Amino acid sequence: MSNPYFKQAIRGVKSNPSRTFLTTLGIMIGIGTVILVLGAGEGFKSYINAQVDAFGSNIIIAQTSLPPSTKARSSTNSSSSSHPNSSASNAIPITTLKMHDVEDIKNIPNVKNAYGASIGQQVVTYKNTSKTTLIFGSSFARFDIDKGVIANGRGFSDQEDKGLAQVAVLGDKIATDLFADENPVGKFVRVGNYNFEVIGVYEKKSSLDPTNDGTQIVIPVTTLQKKIQGIDYLIYTVIQLEDNSKADVTSLDVVDVLRRNHYISDPAKDDFKVQTQKESLSTFDTILQAITFLLIAIASISLIVGGVGVMNIMYVIVTERIGEIGLKKALGARNKDILYEFLIEAIILTLIGGVVGIIGGALGAFAISKIAQGFGLTWKFIVPLWGIILSVSVSAIIGIVFGVFPARNAAKLNPIEALNKE
Amino acid sequence: MLIELKNIVKNYDNGGIITRVLHGVNLGVEDGEFIAIIGPSGSGKSTLMHTIGFLDRPTEGDYLFNGENTKDFTDDELARIRNERIGFVFQSFNLLPRTTVLDNVMLPLFYSTNKKGHEHKAKVALEAVGLGDRLQFMSNQISGGQKQRVAIARALVCDPKVIFADEPTGNLDSKSGSTVMHILEKLNKEGRTIILVTHDMNVALHAKRIVTIRDGEIVKDQPIPESERVHSKAVSD
Known part of the structure; x- marks a missing residue:
């Protein structure tokens, strides 16, 4: 950590550990949820894959099915059916x-x-x-x-x-x-x-x-x-x-x-439908992706709330350190030096939240996999690498987005006004 | 001429009410001088120092530093001058809390364009103020006098031409104050320009020239004969 910006930012983060923890809690929960959802989704996928493997992955199924051309008509007759065009669940048998x-x-x-x-x-x-x-x-x-x-x-x-x-x-x-x-x-x-x-x-x-x-x-x-x-x-x-x-x-x-x-x-x-296992899997994948997307969208709300929390605290920190900012400017810090210091501090805050969230979410996904295995299910514990990379990037981006306004405020302070407030 | 102020006016705009703090100040400071600016509180001496120290821009007038008019300098250029040419010593030390003595002294080097030998330069500066054995002490673990010496080392570390000291002994007992003044005298002997701001005549008498300011104007500017100067000794603490 020879980079002076890092050194200054870390000093700031360390100055008030309990506040740092509370500030990053929102990010932790958000990122933790994302990782948990991804991990559980991957585990569920591994379970389905195991099912398919057990059934035989080198399988094609051909089943009777109402012709697509009559689908519209038949679905009005049996709108409650989950498979509107499958003859197995339809009043009109395909013979x-x-x-x-x-x-x-x-x-x-x-x-x-x-x-x-x-x-x-x-x-x-x-x-x-x-x-x-x-x-x-x-x-x-x-x-x-x-x-x-x-x-x-x-x-x-x-x-x-x-x-x-x-x-x-x-x-x-x-x-x-x-x-x-x-x-x-x-x-x-x-x-x-x-x-x-x-x-x-x-x-x-x-x-x-x-x-x-x-x-x-x-x-x-x-x-x-x-x-x-x-x-x-x-x-x-x-x-x-x-x-x-x-x-x-x-x-x-x-x-x-x-x-x-x-x-x-x-x-x-x-009057039939031919489906390879690959197709069944991709259907399942589509559904799982939709569910995952929905859950991540919900978790994102926590991320935004967490980001606002970080911004709020950054404003407090800027006010607290007005004297220090004035001193640094007197010693030759340029506006952009101050900007970077605060921005990096905000990013470090959100990254801490991100990393703790990743660990927490992974532990949650691990617990789910253990519980599922306890029920005898073939459920692997997987946290996708891309999910981790995504989470780290997202938390860094939140740090930048929500840190830039407080940091700009700090950078624009007049050195003498800042010194006088000390 | 190192510093040349021509008709410097400084107004403060306080929610539409304009207060004139400096009324056309003219002042020249030669390289290597030791001057004290004295005046009662509210006289404008701090504003004058901040203006000379590039912490604030004058409302009107010209400020020539090393022969260059600084009127159109950008904020970054002024930051660079503060970093390389000027060292500040404040009344309340203004050290970073929870930071070692060494890191405090290295702070100005973080913002300098010179990226090498930071630690060595900081150690040399701390040796110069007699604190070579306190490098890893936290800034809150040392006495007030030592804090002010750390602040002087920090002002010295970028090898500036001018050192501004704003009431450097104001928060110190007489022994520590004496040591600090001794160091400033030594720095002046070594060729650095010292500009001291104080309201205390005993402190001001360390300087070779006293500029008296009242109501935003220089009312007296006189050299101090060597016989009237006060010299301090280093006192161990």
Whole structure:
């Protein structure tokens, strides 16, 4: 710190430590909040990424969807729906996605495997216990593609699927709900009007498919379609890729196959939607960014309030040091020397607030990550470097912006008037 | 002529009421002189010193410093003159609090264009006032007399031509005051111009010439014969 401006400014900052602390409190809170929000956001992102990885990152999902051209019409009918154009949550079912589409998709280069699925909600009963839950009908390939691990028993085979076998694999939670301490494998549960043999139970949280929270039951898709739902169409198909880097090209191939099979020439009339995991992630990213932006905007109010606090105190400090300013001018300090000294002091004040805020915010984000990990979530503790750089720059800029007026006041003081006030 | 004041007028504007403090002062100071400006309080002697010391600009009149008219000098140019050519010693010492003796003396060097050898120059200046052993003392840990000697060292550190001393003994006991005056005399003997402002005739009699000011005008300007001068000795404290 050989720079005299720094030396003088630091002397000022050190002269009244409790006031320095209180002055910088607003900046600390503001910067701390920004860092906390960024850290928590990054942690949440790491959690979502882990989810996606568990589900399989080399995955494309094609699902039935109302054509965009009819979206406006349908959304007025079901304005409360969160997915206005998803047939799964819409009163108008799309019936065009069939098992032969899945077979054709399997022939696309870079497609390793695929399964079709339908979903229904049914009451499931074992002895006197009943639960209403989602029934996932899937082809057997699900057990190869999905990362879910069957802890107890087995999945079903192609023959069982095609043969309309009444077999079921239970999520861990529904298994516990229905069977308590009994071993479910080999027992029968009643789904609708049929008895299904439980052949397997998923490991706890084995599949992190957002639709798989442990309460689901997986049965052969053909059985669900023919015996329970009385339909022959699918709601979605999950496609596994050889090479995820070609996901965009492959998803276009999937679109081509589906358009050809569904006799669609106008993209506006697509009755399906193909989404790569990358796209899902970017959708999620957009939402997260919006939330982060909002929270940072709120934290910025604290920064501005903090800046005004710094300005206020700088005015007090200038008044307090009028005699000193006069002396320095008498000893040859130019106006700009005085200006720089006060400006640097203001910047140091805000930087102290910034650094303490960064440490505090990072500690907060660390605590959140520890709590999340305590709940068993894959939550990393990340404070982005750009966030730190941004915070330091923002606090320095606040110092300049809110310090310049008091500093100019100090610089413009007449030396003799300043000396006389001593 | 080092300092030449021609018809210097200084008005203070106090919310529309204009007070004339200096009424056309003419004064010349040669290089190496030791002059005392005396007068009662309110006579304008401080204003005169501030004007000569470039702390304030005259309302009217010309001020030639080293033969140059300073009328059109910018604030920065005046700051540079104060830094390089003038050293100030004030009645209340005006040391920076919570700062070492050495750093206090180095302060004018911070604002100088010469960026080298600051610490050495400050040490030399402190040796000259007999405080070479107090470098790391805080400014509030030393006696009043020592404070004023630090202030003199600070005035000396940029090697100025003129030293302005405004009631330098006003806040000191007689022993400390004596030491301070002894140092000023020594500096004058070494060739520096000393301009002393005081209301105390005993202090003024250290000078070689006394200028008396009353109601903003110089009423008397007389040399002091060597036989009438007072000489102080350094007294250890």
